[in-house]
Amino acid sequence: MKILLIDDSKTMRKIQKGILIKMGYTDLEEACDGLDGLSKVGSFEPDLLLVDWNMPNMDGLTFVKEYRAKGHKKPVLMVTTEAEKARVIEAIKAGVNNYVVKPFTPDLLQQRIEETLSRMATAK
Amino acid sequence: MDQNIVLSFIRSTKDIFDTMLQLEVSPGTPSVKSTNKASHDISGIIGFAGEVEGTAVLSFPKATAYRVCDLFTGSDCSESEEDLCDAIGELTNMIAGSAKAQFEGKEVSISCPSVIIGADHVVHSKKGTVCISIPFSSDCGDFAVEFAVKGLGETNATADAATSSAAVSH
Numbered sequence: 001m002k003i004l005l006i007d008d009s010k011t012m013r014k015i016q017k018g019i020l021i022k023m024g025y026t027d028l029e030e031a032c033d034g035l036d037g038l039s040k041v042g043s044f045e046p047d048l049l050l051v052d053w054n055m056p057n058m059d060g061l062t063f064v065k066e067y068r069a070k071g072h073k074k075p076v077l078m079v080t081t082e083a084e085k086a087r088v089i090e091a092i093k094a095g096v097n098n099y100v101v102k103p104f105t106p107d108l109l110q111q112r113i114e115e116t117l118s119r120m121a122t123a124k
Numbered sequence: 125m126d127q128n129i130v131l132s133f134i135r136s137t138k139d140i141f142d143t144m145l146q147l148e149v150s151p152g153t154p155s156v157k158s159t160n161k162a163s164h165d166i167s168g169i170i171g172f173a174g175e176v177e178g179t180a181v182l183s184f185p186k187a188t189a190y191r192v193c194d195l196f197t198g199s200d201c202s203e204s205e206e207d208l209c210d211a212i213g214e215l216t217n218m219i220a221g222s223a224k225a226q227f228e229g230k231e232v233s234i235s236c237p238s239v240i241i242g243a244d245h246v247v248h249s250k251k252g253t254v255c256i257s258i259p260f261s262s263d264c265g266d267f268a269v270e271f272a273v274k275g276l277g278e279t280n281a282t283a284d285a286a287t288s289s290a291a292v293s294h
Contacts, residue, residue, distance in 0.1 A: 008236065009210055009211075009213065009214040009217070010206075010207065010210045011196060011197050011207070011210045011211045011214045012214050014197060014198075014199075015144075015197075015198075018198070054217065054221075054234060054235075054236060055236065056236050080221070081217060081218050081220070081221020081222060081224075081225075081234075082221065082225075083221070083222065083225035084224075084225055101225075102144075102218050102221065102222075103139060103140045103143035103144045103218055103222070104143070105143060
């Protein structure tokens with residue numbers, strides 16, 4: 001399972017990495033914004049993406065739209081401070097599969113990751 | 125709405141420190157800030173745009189900032205100023221984002237955070253805004269959350285701030 005973490009905060013990527021490693025996922029790649037993320041999806045070919053919303057250069061919503069426009073179908077979990085219902089709907093419409101609002105506990109992030117992967121497995 | 129803004133910053137700050145750092149923080153009495161001088165040595169700054177415009181600042185004394193950063197990242201932040209800035213920026217982002225989500229019915233966006241280090245630095249608020257400072261105490265030390273947003277008049281701000289503090293502490 002290859003997982004791409006896209007967040008402009010190194011601290012947040014480190015926290016997410018720690019949780020993922022505890023879950024047994026070690027094939028991880030990091031990107032610091034949407035543009036960096038797009039440049040890495042081709043070579044890394046992630047099976048799951050964790051994407052922040054507010055980032056410089058290219059925000060997470062634009063990233064997801066471009067990622068989907070290129071035909072990629074892997075699940076995207078948005079991890080963001082954007083908690084308003086309208087934002088969540090906007091993200092889902094853009095192609096986000098699941099949503100975690102910061103701040104989050106390790107248990108919540110783990111639960112959402114498992115939920116997302118389970119949904120994708122069922123959909124196959 | 126005005127009092128709700130104060131309350132939303134108090135709630136979001138308590139929630140972020142509790143959830144991400146397992147650190148209990150206690151708000152003091154909010155007050156109107158009369159100077160542009162930063163409350164402490166390190167300031168995380170973020171902007172609001174849309175129906176609520178202005179800035180929010182998370183300000184720490186240096187020693188407190190390092191303790192908070194160590195807790196947040198789970199590593200020693202004294203070795204890297206870049207890591208310290210990143211952690212303070214992310215905390216600022218989460219506090220502002222979480223507070224924004226409580227601005228009911230308001231269409232608001234936030235900027236990416238910036239972090240400034242240096243004693244006696246100055247943070248200029250948006251013209252026409254009043255800066256409200258909320259002091260917090262914790263086992264890592266004291267710090268402050270400040271915000272200056274359009275729509276919060278100075279006359280009501282002091283009363284709103286005091287009422288909000290009372291509302292949260294009861």
